[in-house]
Amino acid sequence: MSLQCQKHLFSIEEGVTYLNGAAYSPTLKSSVEKGIEGIQLKASHTHLIKGSDHFALPQKVQKLFAQLINEPDYERIAVISSVSYGMAVVANNLHRLANLSAKKHIIQIQDEFPNNIYAFDRVCQKHNLVYKTIAKPNTLENRGGMWNQAILEGINTETTMVVMPHIHWIYGVKFDLEAVSKRCKEVGALLVIDGTQSVGMLDFDIQKIQPDALICAGYKWLLGPYSIGVAYFGEFFDEGVPVEESWMHRAESDNFAQLIRYERAYRPKAQRYNMGEHTQFIQVPMLEDSLTQILNWGVNNMQNYCAEIIEKPLKALQELGCWVEDSANRANHLLGISLPESITGGVPHNQAFTEQLSANKIFVSNRGVAIRVSQNVYNVEGDLWALVEVLKKNL
Structure with missing residues (x-):
């Protein structure tokens, strides 16, 4: 089974890019x-x-x-x-x-x-x-x-x-x-x-x-x-x-x-x-x-879906100087991303960047030593590209 985006089953506000499921998940309409x-x-x-x-x-x-x-x-x-x-x-x-x-x-x-x-x-x-x-x-x-x-x-x-x-x-x-x-x-x-x-x-x-x-x-x-x-x-x-x-x-x-x-x-x-x-x-x-x-849905299908939508944007983030754990030692739904020093100034708190993301209605978690990007089946590849674009503007 190959999953497609399931955003239609959730009530995520239009225009919001929600990459913060590791903090709180949105709720299914049916669950509401x-x-x-x-x-x-x-x-x-x-x-x-x-x-x-x-x-x-x-x-x-x-x-x-x-x-x-x-x-x-x-x-x-x-x-x-x-x-x-x-x-x-x-x-x-x-x-x-x-x-x-x-x-x-x-x-x-x-x-x-x-x-x-x-x-x-x-x-x-x-x-x-x-x-x-x-x-x-x-x-x-x-x-x-x-x-x-x-x-x-x-x-x-x-x-x-x-x-x-x-x-x-x-x-x-x-x-x-x-x-x-x-x-x-x-x-x-x-x-x-x-x-x-x-x-x-x-x-x-x-x-x-x-x-x-x-x-x-x-x-x-x-x-x-x-x-x-x-x-x-x-x-x-x-x-x-x-x-x-x-x-x-x-x-x-x-x-x-x-x-x-x-x-x-x-x-x-x-x-x-x-x-x-x-x-x-x-x-x-x-x-x-x-x-x-x-x-x-099946958890393996969900995990594979996340792998598909992060693959290309994640490569772009790494080319821009970000670091993330290698695929053998991580999953695809929760990424701890270390930003390049040109963004943090060598200070690992990331606050200014996450505020920039929020201003663009892109929501992740700032965990000081890394930003945590966590996607689910309500996301699409374009959500990750939106994050990449904000990073480019801050380099």
């Missing part, structure tokens, strides 16, 4: 309609809400996300509010790791998103752990390959856990998760993946990678609304401690006539990690709609 229906259900049609809806509605999202990541068991999927919530689940259960007293550090990568650092501060203090940061190589040539190798070399028997993304949120570097997972299993360390900048646009196969947890915000590449996400939790978490003690976490909680017969047992697998009120009558149908659309 589902959200309005959810508002109306709670506002005017509350008599139509059935007790079974509390479980049936989120199960649709769990099953779709399980399909997206090739996980056969939807009960391993939890509906969460945010990445910080999912990381809190991990932090809440780290004490259960075998031989924790012999472990000394948690591995992070340099310039990680703050959520994935702050989540484990208290855990480190409590269990006398430290962060071990794997630095970004101080070179541009084969930077991604060297960074991946350094991560593998940094994992040892003192490693408690590796917390890392699939795609770096600033640089666009793609990490070799299969190799990292294999190394973690060799040393008895957990592997926790933040899939926010990849899942929904780049193939992620739970069966191949076998992480202990995969945590994703919904409002970026899953094209969903804000304040909802999804997470996979593997066997390590099956008897763990949830962040919240919701009545919906408990076994047989769908039997409303028996709710005051308090049940101590939890629902199976990851179902104890759902956020409270995870039915979310507005957000859940919206996320269900966007996941359905992504599965219909």
Whole structure:
């Protein structure tokens, strides 16, 4: 299947060149309609809400996300509010790791998103752990390959856990998760993946990678609304401690006539990690709609579409003095582009250039050390050429 531009399915303002899906995705028109229906259900049609809806509605999202990541068991999927919530689940259960007293550090990568650092501060203090940061190589040539190798070399028997993304949120570097997972299993360390900048646009196969947890915000590449996400939790978490003690976490909680017969047992697998009120009558149908659309498109088709529209403009940017990670160590939907010194003056903040882009209604992210250009199926090749033209005028 070869995709064509899907912009007609979104309500992007006319004249806007939106290359910032890694910050917030636009919302599908069909998802907006589902959200309005959810508002109306709670506002005017509350008599139509059935007790079974509390479980049936989120199960649709769990099953779709399980399909997206090739996980056969939807009960391993939890509906969460945010990445910080999912990381809190991990932090809440780290004490259960075998031989924790012999472990000394948690591995992070340099310039990680703050959520994935702050989540484990208290855990480190409590269990006398430290962060071990794997630095970004101080070179541009084969930077991604060297960074991946350094991560593998940094994992040892003192490693408690590796917390890392699939795609770096600033640089666009793609990490070799299969190799990292294999190394973690060799040393008895957990592997926790933040899939926010990849899942929904780049193939992620739970069966191949076998992480202990995969945590994703919904409002970026899953094209969903804000304040909802999804997470996979593997066997390590099956008897763990949830962040919240919701009545919906408990076994047989769908039997409303028996709710005051308090049940101590939890629902199976990851179902104890759902956020409270995870039915979310507005957000859940919206996320269900966007996941359905992504599965219909196919993430490989989406990734290939992005490869096609960036190929020629990216070559032009490189000829103008920009630098981007080589194709072997990056994906095609998120590019960390270093601008030529004639633009930055040797100061890597890029503010003046991104303001110039905004003035031309071209929207990217300024991340200081790079501009982040992130395209999706609502973009066309001409959107990238528009960026090239602004760069030419500033040289």
